[in-house]
Amino acid sequence: MQHLDTLLTQSAIAGCKACFQVDVLASTIQIQQTRKEFEGHRTIVVFPLTRVSKKSPEETGKQLGEWLMEHEPLVVGFQIVKGFLNLSISSVFWSEQLVSALNVSEYGIAPLNSLPRVMVEYSSPNTNKPLHLGHLRNNFLGFSVAKILRAAGHEVIKVQIINDRGIHICKSMVAWKRYGNGETPESSGIKGDKLVGKYYVAFDVEYKKEIAVLISEGTPEDDAKKSAPILLEAQNLLHQWERGDAEVVELWKKMNAWVYAGFEGTYSEMGVSFDKLYYESDTYLLGKAQVEKGLKNGVFFQKEDGSTWIDLSDEGLDEKLVLRKDGTSVYMTQDIGTALMRYEEFPGLDRQIYTVGNEQEYHFKVLFKILSKLGIEGAERNFHLSYGMVELPEGKMKSREGTVVDADDLLVEMAETAKRMASELGKINDLSEQEKATLFKQVGYGALKYFLLKVSPQKSMMFDPAASVDFIGNTGPFIQFNFVRARSVLRKCIDEGIPTNIESVDASAWDESELRIIQQALNWPEIVQLAAAQYDPSVIANHGYELTKAYSRWYQDHSVLKEPNEAKCTARVALTQMYTRQIEAAMALLGIEMPERM
Numbered sequence: 001m002q003h004l005d006t007l008l009t010q011s012a013i014a015g016c017k018a019c020f021q022v023d024v025l026a027s028t029i030q031i032q033q034t035r036k037e038f039e040g041h042r043t044i045v046v047f048p049l050t051r052v053s054k055k056s057p058e059e060t061g062k063q064l065g066e067w068l069m070e071h072e073p074l075v076v077g078f079q080i081v082k083g084f085l086n087l088s089i090s091s092v093f094w095s096e097q098l099v100s101a102l103n104v105s106e107y108g109i110a111p112l113n114s115l116p117r118v119m120v121e122y123s124s125p126n127t128n129k130p131l132h133l134g135h136l137r138n139n140f141l142g143f144s145v146a147k148i149l150r151a152a153g154h155e156v157i158k159v160q161i162i163n164d165r166g167i168h169i170c171k172s173m174v175a176w177k178r179y180g181n182g183e184t185p186e187s188s189g190i191k192g193d194k195l196v197g198k199y200y201v202a203f204d205v206e207y208k209k210e211i212a213v214l215i216s217e218g219t220p221e222d223d224a225k226k227s228a229p230i231l232l233e234a235q236n237l238l239h240q241w242e243r244g245d246a247e248v249v250e251l252w253k254k255m256n257a258w259v260y261a262g263f264e265g266t267y268s269e270m271g272v273s274f275d276k277l278y279y280e281s282d283t284y285l286l287g288k289a290q291v292e293k294g295l296k297n298g299v300f301f302q303k304e305d306g307s308t309w310i311d312l313s314d315e316g317l318d319e320k321l322v323l324r325k326d327g328t329s330v331y332m333t334q335d336i337g338t339a340l341m342r343y344e345e346f347p348g349l350d351r352q353i354y355t356v357g358n359e360q361e362y363h364f365k366v367l368f369k370i371l372s373k374l375g376i377e378g379a380e381r382n383f384h385l386s387y388g389m390v391e392l393p394e395g396k397m398k399s400r401e402g403t404v405v406d407a408d409d410l411l412v413e414m415a416e417t418a419k420r421m422a423s424e425l426g427k428i429n430d431l432s433e434q435e436k437a438t439l440f441k442q443v444g445y446g447a448l449k450y451f452l453l454k455v456s457p458q459k460s461m462m463f464d465p466a467a468s469v470d471f472i473g474n475t476g477p478f479i480q481f482n483f484v485r486a487r488s489v490l491r492k493c494i495d496e497g498i499p500t501n502i503e504s505v506d507a508s509a510w511d512e513s514e515l516r517i518i519q520q521a522l523n524w525p526e527i528v529q530l531a532a533a534q535y536d537p538s539v540i541a542n543h544g545y546e547l548t549k550a551y552s553r554w555y556q557d558h559s560v561l562k563e564p565n566e567a568k569c570t571a572r573v574a575l576t577q578m579y580t581r582q583i584e585a586a587m588a589l590l591g592i593e594m595p596e597r598m
Contacts, residue, residue, distance in 0.1 A: 001042075001097075001519070001522055001523060001526070002525070002526060004042065004074070004089070004093070004097075005031045005042070007072075007074060008029075008031055008042060008044070008072070008074070008075075008087070009026050009029045009031060011068055011071065011072040011074075011075075012024075012029045012031075012044055012064065012068070013026065013029060014071070015064045015067040015068055015071070015072075016049060016052060016053075016064065018067055018071075019053070019063045019064055019067050020049075020052050020053045020054075020063075022052040024049070024052055028048050028049065028052075029044065029049075030044065030045035030048060031043065031044055031045075032045070033519070033523070034086045034087075036516070038079065038081055038086050039077075039079050039086060039088065040077070040078070040079055040086030040087050040088045041087065041088060041089040041515065041519055042086075042087045042089060043084050043085065043086050043087070044061075044064070044084070044085040044087065045083065045084060045085075046060050046061040046064075046080075046083045046084060046085050047083045049064070050083075057082065057083035058080050058082070058083075061078075061080040061083070061084070061085040062080055064085060065078035065080065065085050065087070066078075068087065073090065074089050074090050074093055075087050075088070075089065075090075076088050076089070076090045076091075090507070091507040091508070091510050091515060092507040094507070094510065094515055094518045094519065094522075095504075095505040095506070095507040095510070095571075097518075097522050098505065098518050098521075098522070098574055098575070098578060099502060099503065099504060099505055099574065101521070101522060101524075101578065102502055102574060102577055102578060102581075106585070107524060107525070107581070107582070107585075108151075108524035108525040108527070108528050108582075108585070109151045109528070109585070110151065110152050110153030110525075110528070110529075111153060112150065112153065112155065113153070113154075113155045114153035115152060115153035115154040115155075116154065116155075116348070116350035116351075117154065117155040117156075117157070117346065117348050117349050117350055118149055118154050118155070118156055118157075118349070118350050118351050118352075118353060119156070119157045119158075119159055119342060119346065119349055119351070119352045119353065120142055120145055120146040120149065120156060120157070120158055120159070120353045120355065120385075121142065121159050121160060121161060121352065121353065121354050121355060122138055122139055122141065122142020122143060122145075122146075122158070122160060122272075122355035123135060123138060123139050123142065123160040123267075123272070123274075123355075124138075124160050124161045124162070124163065124355075124356065125160075125162065125163065125263065126163040126166075126168055126169070127162060127163065127164045127169055127193075127196065127255075127256045127259040127260075128168045128169050128171065128172045128196060128197065128200045128259075129193070129196070129197035129200050129404075130191070130193040130194050130197050130262060130266070130406055130407065130408065131193070131263065131266050131406075131407040131408075132404045132405055132406055132407055133390050133392070133404075133405035133406075133407065133410060133463070134357065134389065134390060135407055136270070136390075136407050136410065136448070136452065137387060137390050137452045138355055138356075138357070138387070139267070139270055139272045140270070140272070140448075140449050140452050140453055140590075140591060141355055141385065141387055141452070141453065141457055141537065142158075142272075142353075142355035142385070143158070143271075143272040143273075143591050144449075144453055144537040144540075144589060144590050144591055145353065145355070145385060145535050145536075145537060146158045147588070147589045147590075147591065148528065148531045148532050148535075148537060148540065148589050149532050149535075151528050151532070151589060152528055152529050152531075152532035152533075154532070157275050157276065157346060157349075158273065158274050158275045158276075159274055159275060159276045159277070159278060159342070160274050160277055160278070161278045161279070161280060161283070161334075161335075161338050162260075162277060162278065162279050162280065163280050163331075163334075164256050164279050164280055164281050165241065165252075165280050165281045165284065166238065166280070167234055167235065167238055168200070169252065169255075169256075170234040170235070170237040170238045170241065171200055171203040171204075171234045172196050172197075172199045172200040172203065172255060173199075173234075173237055173248075173251055173252060173255060174203060174230060174233050174234045174237055175199035175200065175202040175203040175206070175230075176196075176199045176251075176255065177251070178206075178230075179199070179202055180199065183195065184258070185258050185261070185262075191262045191265065191408070192257075192258030192259055192260070192261045192262035193258070193259045193261075193262025193263055193266070194262060194406075194408075195258060195262075196255050196258055196259050196262075203230060203234070206230050207228055207230050207231060210224075210228040210229055210230055210231075211224045211225055211228050214227065214228065238328070239326075239328075242328065265408075266407055266408055266411075269408070269411050269445075270407070270411070270445075271445070271591050271593070272591065278338055278341070278342075280334045280338075282341075283334055283337035283338040283341055284329045284333055284334040284337055285337065286336075286337035286338075286340060286341055287329060287332075287333035287334050287335070287336040287337025287338070287340075288323065288327075288329055288333055288337070289337075290336050290337060290340060290374060291308055291322050291323050291333060291336070294310075294373075294374055295308060299370075299373050299374060300322060303325075305325040306325040306326075306327075307321060307323060307324055307325040308321070308322050308323035309321055309322060310322060310366075310370060310373070312366060312369055315369050317362070317365060317366055317369065320332060320366045320370075322336070322370075331363070332363070332366065332367065332370070335363075335367050336367070336370060336371070336374070339352060339367070339371055339376070339379075339382075340371075340374075340376065343376060343377075343378070349378065350378060350381060351378060351381035351382050351383060352382045352383075353382075353383045353385050353535065354382070354383070354384050354385060355385045355387070356384060356385070356386065356387075357386070357387060357388075357389065358386040358387060358388055358389075358458070359389075360384070360386075361384060361386050364382075364384035364386075365384075367382075368380070368382050368384075383535065385457060385535050386457070386458060387457040387458065388457070388458060388459050388460030388461060389460045389461075390452065390460070390461055390462075390463050391460070391461070391462050391463070392405055392462070392463050392464070392465075393462065393464055410448070410465070411444075411445065411448070413465060414444035414445060414447060414448045414465060414468075414469070415437075415440045415441050415444040415445070416440075416444070417444055417447075417465055417466060417469050418439075418440045418441075418443040418444035418447065418469055418477075419436075419440045419444075421443075421469055421471075422436075422439065422440065422443070422598075427597075427598070428597060428598075431597065435597075438595075439595050439597065439598070442480070442593045442594070442595045443469065443476075443477055443480060443595065443598065444469065445592075445593075446476040446477070446480055446587070446592040446593065446594075447468040447469040447475060447476040447477055448465075448468060448476075449476065449590055449591055449592050450468070450475060450476030450479070450541060450587075450590060450592060451463060451467075451468035451475070451476065453537040453538060453540075453541050453590050454474060454538055454541040454542065454545070455538055456536060456538045457535070457536060457537075457538070474542075474545045476587075476592060477598075478545075478548065479544055479545060479548045479583060479587065480587075480592075480594060480595060480598060481598050482548045482551060482552050482555070482583075483548075483579075483580060483583050483584065483587075483594050484594075484595060484596065484597060484598045485555070486551070486555075486576050486579055486580045486583075487580055487596060489560050489561065489576055490573070490576060490577065490580065492561055493560065493561065493573055496561065498560075498561070498569060498573060499570065499573070500573055500577065502570065502573060502574045502577065505567075505570060505571045505574050506567040506570070506571065508567070509565070509567040509568045509570070509571035510571060513550075513553075513554055513557075513558075514554065514558075514571070514572075514575055516550065517547070517550050517551060517554060517575060517579070518575065518578070520543075520546065520547050520550060521547060521578050521579065521582050523543070524543070524582055524585075524586075527539060527540065527543045528540070528589075531589075537589070537590055540586050540589050540590060541586075541590060543586060544583055544586040544587060544590075547579065547582065547583065547586075548579075548583060551575075551579045554575075558572055559572075560572045560573060560576060
C-alpha cells in the first residue's frame with residue numbers, strides 16, 4: 001500500500017514538526033503493516049523519532065498519535081505498543097480502495113515495457129536423455145519468474161540453450177550405432193527423448209564393463225577410465241563432428257530431432273513455452289572466436305600444453321579453462337558465445353537471468369567476470385537464479401535406472417493421484433470424461449507446481465507427491481478448492497439476482513476480519529514488485545496461501561447468499577470478487593490453471 005504509506009509519511013512529518021518543532025526526513029518515518037495480534041492496520045516505528053522528540057518511545061508515540069487523530073482523516077484510532085504506534089485506518093479508505101481495485105482490469109500489473117528489457121533462460125537440457133524432476137523445478141521456476149517480471153513491467157524474452165553437442169551426445173550416438181539396429185521412435189513406440197536416453201544408459205553399462213576388463217588385465221583404474229574403447233570411440237566421433245563429417249552430422253541431426261520432439265511433448269504438458277531457442281552447436285564457435293580475440297588482448301593465456309585459461313585469482317576466484325589443449329570448447333566457451341549472441345540480437349537488453357542449479361554457482365561467477373573483462377556492457381547486471389536440488393522420499397517413482405525421476409512419469413502420477421482423491425470424494429460424477437481428465441491435470445499439475453514454487457529457490461527440498469495434493473495446508477489444491485468455492489458463490493449470486501457489478505460499498509458494513517483481508521489483498525502490487533526484485537515465485541505463492549487461509553476462515557462465519565442486510569451482502573460480494581480475481585492472477589503467475597469445479 002505505497003499510496004497509503006506515502007500519505008501517512010507526509011502526515012507524520014507534519015506531526016513531528018508540530019509536536020517536536022523539528023523537520024524530519026521521509027526516510028526517518030518507518031511504516032509497516034501492523035502485526036496480526038495487535039489492533040490497527042499500519043504501524044509507525046517510533047524509536048527513530050525519539051532522537052528528535054527527546055522523549056520516551058511511549059510519550060513520543062502518544063503525542064504523534066493524538067496529533068494524527070486530530071489532523072489526518074485517514075487515522076481513526078491509535079494504540080501504543082512499546083516503541084510502535086499502531087494506527088487504525090478509516091474503513092472508508094479501505095472501501096474506496098477495494099472498489100477502485102475491482103474496477104481495474106489487471107490490478108497490480110504494471111504497464112508492459114515500463115521497466116527495462118530482460119532475458120530469462122531456463123530448462124537448458126542436454127539432448128542425450130529425457131527431462132527429469134530437476135528440470136521440472138527449473139522450468140516452473142524460470143517460467144514463473146518470467147511471468148512475474150512481465151507483470152512487474154519488464155519486457156521479457158524467454159529462452160533456453162539446448163546443449164546439443166559434446167561428448168555426452170556422442171555417447172548416445174556410439175551406443176545407437178553399436179546396438180540400435182536402426183531402431184527409431186516410430187519402430188519402437190518409445191518417445192524420442194527416452195529412446196536416446198536408453199542408449200546413453202547402454203553406453204554407460206558397456207563403458208563400465210570395458211573398464212572392468214582393462215583393470216582385470218592390469219591397467220590402473222584411472223588409465224582404464226581414459227582408455228576404454230567405447231569412450232575413445234565417442235571422443236573420435238566428437239572430433240569427426242567438429243570437422244563436419246557428413247555421416248556423423250547426419251546421425252547427430254537425426255537423433256537430436258527425436259529428442260526435440262520428445263521435449264516438445266513434455267513442455268506442452270508442463271505448460272511452459274519459450275520465445276527463442278539457442279543451440280550450443282550455433283554458439284560455441286562464436287565463443288571460440290571470442291576466446292581467440294581475448295587471447296590476443298591479454299584477457300586469456302595459454303599453458304604449455306596449448307590449453308587456454310583465464311586467471312581470476314585477483315577476483316577471489318581461480319584459473320578457469322576456456323579451451324582444451326586440442327582446441328575443443330567447454331561449457332564456458334559456449335556460454336560466452338551465447339551471451340554475446342543474445343546481446344547482439346536484442347539491443348537494449350538490460351540483463352540475462354540464468355535459471356541453473358546451485359552446483360553451477362562458481363561457473364556463473366566466472367562467466368560474468370569473463371564477460372566484464374571482454375568489455376560486455378551490462379555483464380555486471382547478469383544474474384544467476386540459483387536453486388536447490390529436489391529429492392523424493394526413498395523408493396517413490398524411481399525411473400528404471402534407479403537414480404532419476406522422469407518428468408513425464410511424474411506428471412502422469414500427479415494426475416493419477418488427483419484422480420484417486422477426486423474419486424474418493426465423489427463430487428465430480430456428473431462431469432464428462434474429458435472434463436474429468438482436464439480437472440485431474442489442473443489439480444495434479446497445479447499441486448506439483450505449487451509445491452515446487454512455494455519454497456524459496458535457494459533451498460533444497462523433499463517432494464512428496466501425495467502430500468502435495470492434500471486439500472489441507474499450504475498446498476495448491478487447498479487454494480484451488482477455496483477459489484472454486486468462492487467462484488461458486490459468485491455464480492449463485494448472479495442466479496439469484498444479487499448484484500456483482502460493485503460500484504460502491506458502505507464502509508460501515510465491514511468488520512475487523514474483513515478489513516484485514518482487504519488490507520492483505522491491496523498489498524498485491526507491492527507483492528508483485530517484491531517477487532520480481534527477488535526473482536522469487538515463493539513470494540507470490542505464500543501471499544496466495546495467506547490470503548486464501550484468511551478468506552477460508554472468514555467464509556466459515558460470513559454468509560454471502562443468506563445475508564439479509566443489503567449493505568453487508570454487497571460488501572461480502574465485493575470481498576469475494578477481490579479474492580477470486582487476485583488468487584487467479586497469483587496462480588497464473590505460477591503457471592497454475594484454476595478449475596471451475598472440484
